[in-house]
Amino acid sequence: MTRRILFVDDDPNLLQGLKRMLRSMRHEWEMAFALGGQEALDQLGRTSFDVIVSDVRMPVINGVQLLEEVKRRFPHTVRILLSGQSDAEMIMSAIGPAHQYLAKPCEADVLKRTINRACMLGDYLSNDRLKQLVAQVETIPPLPSLYLELENELKSSNSSVDRAAAIVAQDISMTAKLLKLVNSAFFGAHRPIADPVQAVLFLGLDTLKTLVLSVKIFEQIGSQMASGFIYDRFWAHSLAVGEYARNIVLAENGDRRMLEETLAAGLLHDLGVLLLASQLPDAYQETFQIAAREQLSLEEAERHTLGATHAEIGAYLLGLWGLSTSVVEAVAFHHNPHSCPTRQWSPLTAVHVANALLHDTTDGLERTGASDEVDMAYLDSLGLSERIATWRDLGSVPV
Template identity: 40%
Template structure:
């Protein structure tokens, strides 16, 4: 198997020397190159195909943000990772939609090794020939919804006030109605009436509102035939999996970014299904038929009919939109988690477990053979003992929504 080519970029020679020493044990797995600046990195990439770029942010001349933005345009296949310090916050805002993964400096060697392994697995999945053939059949893919994009930009603005966030949502009357309808439903269990987007942001927080807006926009923008699949059931399932996955993540970590990524990935984990049903409805009906004829799971039937599963399609799309690695990976690997490397809890695991537990609580919605939790992965991570608590969390959340 051909080794992945990785290029590390930093203007400080001692940093590059440290990376060489730190990653020496990976020489048999990766073909590693080192560049002392953005211009040198681009020159190397013009003469050879690199799979991953790891760049420092602060460099003279061409900084990391400009470098990775250029690489995104000229070499879009390459996974882009940025090393940042605490003082780089403003610079990071320039790279939203450009960088797949941020790593804090100084970078822990083991964490860097895990990230390289995971991003390589993601790239293998996204470069699969079956997925490429399927994407070519889909025609024009949807763009990132506009209201969500405006929210992202506003949230990234220092000193932004909740009132301003609420006003962005309020400008879209249809979106305002949908957000308020959802916020006032049993799903969130808020007992006082919420009558404005600003109030909804105050009660639920920016991260939650952002995910709701994205999900609502996507499910409104992409039309599917009710003869193929019930739209409301797909939306309810997606949102519930997001909520359960978020709660599971909260039992394992207090990292707000990890928990937020988990909620977003859980809510969008069936995005590929939405795309396939809307674009290729007749072929997707064949997926349903196969699950019954052969007693196989939905992912297995999708792979047979399309050459790739809906998870890979969803992962490909959010990757195009510039979402970070943990979100892209969670959507892509949640249905085949045995292929996802790593030895720590991740959003990928939370979404995988939440999706399976959802169907355990709603067996009438299962199509084909039931999905099972991948116990070898839980055992590898030492988390098999947590499953009972996660089952209780899921049952409680789903019970609350029906009351």
């Protein structure tokens, strides 16, 4: 299937440069180039596009204004903003309309990879109604501003723990949550920690970024929840799955990157539940009732009533935000890992096992009908079925 990509800039020389740089993709993408925001809107009105990539600084209609209009009129189109370091203030105003941000100058491989991943997101969510819901929802900005500030700090050549801690300290609720977590059994600090700088030193910058992403996403989702939804229990379950999955990876001597991706996937594996409970409370309450009455799993009931599952919706949203493929796949397939096109030991394996073994503690929702079980055929295909006893003994960490 050919993907349609629209590139927007007010400089014709830059558009010509993009054409040359992406010439090798002409057989995979149908590319169009618009000289400015108005021409881009005219083209979008005539043809549907999978992805729009726009420069931020343009006259008359700048990149932020353009993507705001694209979000309103063409919500299915993935929106990517190209910006320079001097555009930091404008980027912060683009938190709502842009899904992802790329720094200029952008290398060809980075641009190709980002666009290809954006095009693949439709595979995780085929239901048009729910795709539009995810694309339009206002209560979940594409990425929390605190997370973006931290990410920019970590990318800088002279990043420091002190500056990272100062960024977090701007947000009182985040600081309180961070100190609560670092002093809990979840992380097991050997002595009380009351200083945000010491908390960051203890956690490490990558873990800090993962926690900030999870906490701020959950905070930003609206308060209107389906009846039977218990937020505190949902958060406790997310933490438990994240830490349990991380312990499984530790037991298998996973590297640092896999540990961080596993923690992120575990914390965010039920993001779609939170989204549906907040945005479709009545329909989702009906989903719970059908699951309980007909002894279905929650995802079976979701498929029946909504046409897509919370796992698919959560994965789609995380993919829009540009999280790694490993994290997106772990969220998308945590109930049915055998359906994942990537068949190897990965964060998905650990998150699936952790979630299944902890499932009796509930997901923050009143129990539905059928329970999750570990997919032993999937583990056997990876040569890991004999490890389940060891992983089961790891248990959960109380929060």
